[in-house]
Amino acid sequence: MVKAIQIGLGHWGFSWTKEVIPNVPTIEMVGYVDSNPEALARAQSELGIAEDKCFLSLDAAMQAVEPVLAICTLRTEAHYPVVKQCLELGLNVIVEKPFASTIAQAKELVALAKARGRVLMVSQNYRFQPAPIAAAELIASQKFGAVNLVSIDFRRHAPSQGYRYWDMPDPLLADMSIHHFDLMRMVLGDEPKRVSCRTWNPAGSPFGFHPIGVATLEFEKGTIVSYRGSWMSSGPVTPWAGEWTMDCAEGEIIWTSRDHFMGKAGPDRLALRARDQDAVPMPLGAVALADRMGTLNAVAKVIASGSVPPHFSSGADNLHSLALVQATILSASRGGDWVEIAEIMQ
Known part of the structure; x- marks a missing residue:
């Protein structure tokens, strides 16, 4: 201990x-x-x-x-x-x-x-869930070949869901999207190259800053991620990790994670759709200690053993997730201009 x-x-x-x-x-x-x-x-x-x-x-x-x-x-x-x-x-x-x-x-x-x-x-707790772990393994094993396009949607209506941080700067990108940005890196096993982002605050919003945004992210291996997030959505609520469709050369990997909302909870879900075939649900293995318990247990094991497990979110690793937050915020301030991650890291 x-x-x-x-x-x-x-x-x-x-x-x-x-x-x-x-x-x-x-x-x-x-x-x-x-x-x-x-x-x-x-x-x-x-x-x-x-x-x-x-x-x-x-x-x-x-x-x-x-x-x-x-x-x-x-x-x-x-x-x-x-x-x-x-x-x-x-x-x-x-x-x-x-x-x-x-x-x-x-x-x-x-x-x-x-x-x-x-x-x-x-503590990047979204990493310690069954669906992103399985998705990362499928991508690493080239289940459907190279990844071409990843589409991610996050939808919540903060005013009716107990949100409380109305004056937080960048409530989407800094407070919420960092989870999704970090998962992109983990699941793709790749690092971002450049980003373009636009954010806005709709009429009648209680937010002091922009709660809605869209971003295009280009990764080093050529994968493009299309990301859409909103704290003011009136559409169907997504799980906290968002809804992911990963379009690969020979099929799609479709998944969601952390599906709990106002007292209700559901399991992570992942399905495989081979090209021209119907989607087939994939059983997911259990995670002994999930979410924040998983991060705390992981750091204790690294301290005790000196062995670093896969997907461990060290400070050095997390620099790249923080850079994605900074890059999207900077791009939005420049009206959606492309921002190179190298500029942020310098």
């Missing part, structure tokens, strides 16, 4: 404390850190966490306990300084996405983790 502390017990952090961490048997919690005493008091009263495991600062926690891993579940703007402090203290880190606000900050954290010989993982 890996001894860990959690830093950040706010709204999303508390969800980690309650729903994720207790279900990962490879983790032994030795401390919880939050600068807000009310957050610590809530963890104690609602979850029965011992008072002597709760600290108002990372320094206080490090004086009292000896963790190996920091689980960083803070607001985005706090990721960089806190992760940097953790790495400087010799801790391994798993952090929520995006793991930094800029590419420069992200590169600095990756370099620091490498210099200190520590694991830095970004």
Whole structure:
């Protein structure tokens, strides 16, 4: 078991404390850190966490306990300084996405983790689901040959679904699409080359910034991805990972993932359609620890064994997913002009 502390017990952090961490048997919690005493008091009263495991600062926690891993579940703007402090203290880190606000900050954290010989993982939880894992394996094995075109649709109506971050900049690209961008890289086993993106905010929208966007993404091997996302859609709700159609030389791979919505939940789905044939559903293997539990378990296993599994979202790997977010935002600000990923990475 890996001894860990959690830093950040706010709204999303508390969800980690309650729903994720207790279900990962490879983790032994030795401390919880939050600068807000009310957050610590809530963890104690609602979850029965011992008072002597709760600290108002990372320094206080490090004086009292000896963790190996920091689980960083803070607001985005706090990721960089806190992760940097953790790495400087010799801790391994798993952090929520995006793991930094800029590419420069992200590169600095990756370099620091490498210099200190520590694991830095970004919790890209959508990777730990049956459908994208199966799709990645099918693409890697050339089930239907080379991939020509990938079409992805994400549809939600935020005003009627409990959305709360109306003033967040880039609520589609930065808050939601990073999941889809990261899955593109994982499933295709390829890196993006350039992107073109347009975003907009419809009349009557409660959003302060653009909740709808379309993007064309070109990957290094030549695959083109057509991506359409909306937080203001009145159409049929898609699963959180979106609806994917992967058009290959000899057939299609069609899949969806994370199909849960307002108390309802359904399994991941994947179907194969050979050229000129009907689609045939493909059975999917179970994932022992899915979603955020999967990311936390993965980082614990890497720390314990030193062996890095397939699809592990290290900080170095995640630089490319963060670059996709930055590139689409920049393209949208330029009216849809093509933006080279190399420009962003520099």
